[in-house]
Amino acid sequence: MFTGIVTAIGTISEVKGGGDIRAVIACPFDPATIAIGASIACSGTCLTVVERGGSAGDAWFAVDISGETVSRTVPGRWTEGTALNLEPALKLGDELGGHIVTGHVDGVGEVVGICPAGDSRKIGISAPAELAPYLAPKGSITVDGVSLTVNEVADQADGTCHFNLNIIPHTGDVTTLGAMEAGSKVNLEIDVLARYLKRMQSLRG
Template sequence: MFTGIITALGSIREAKQAGDLRAVIACPFDPAEIAIGASIACSGVCLTVVEKGGAAGDAWFAVDISGESVSRTVPGRWHEGTTLNLEPALKLGDELGGHIVTGHVDGVGEVLSVCPEGDSRRIGFAIAADLAPYLAPKGSITIDGVSLTVNDVTDQPDGTCHFAVNIIPHTADVTTLGTLQQGDKVNLEIDVLARYLKRMQSLKG
């Protein structure tokens, strides 16, 4: 379980396909505080640590990424040199600063626009029709592992949906969202509460 509050940026140092894809991710964590078997969200994807090493501030950990995870996330995301948003799993007693995030990606969105708005930037996204019913203004969504509030939602005639979020300067500086450009793809996780409400609604119908 995660909160969508990013604690560090990491980068893929190595990626090799041998059965599952194994990625070695460089990070500024202390390896003494990374447990084998622990979960770390990597740009919104919950992955299990299978190896670790390095020193405090210059550490690395390895994860195995299944074909299912690769197929559901941004194409080309798991290549050497890619920067990732990192968040260790929530511990009992930690502050829930964002919203409840599972680390299970529901789909991929595309950046439609990036526009300055005051000191912040407003980013518009397009999502597929199967995710459109789960979005609502002032609801929560996770974009590349970052917990954000949906500002507005515009349904499209073909059943797809456009929505927008605002990125404050701090978020732009400490996550990969500050580098997004039109046409970029992102991992999306809908609010878990919306998922259950939609299921309940379908059963009533």
């Protein structure tokens, strides 16, 4: 379980394998605080630590990524040199600063526009049709592992929807979202509460 509050940016330093792959991720964590078997959200994808090493501030950890995970996340995401938003799993007693995030990617979105909004940036993202029913103004969504608030939603004729977000300067500086541009692909996870409400509604007929 996560909150969508990114604590560091890591970089994939090595990738091995084909369908199922093992990725080594360099990060500024202390390896003494990374447990084998621990869960770390990597740009919104919950992955399990299978190795770790390095030193405090210059650490690395390795994760195994299944072909299923590769197929459901941003194409080309798991390649050397890619920057990732990192968040260790929530501990009991930690502050719930964002919203409840599971680290299970529901779909891939695409940035359709960016424009300045004061000191912030207003970003428009196209979400696939299957996620459209779960998006609502002032609702929560996770974009590449970052907990954000949806500002506006516009349903499209083809069933997809466009939604807008505001990225404040701090969020842009401490996550990979500051480097997004039109055409960038992003991992999306809908609000878990919206998921259950949709299921309950469907069972009511």
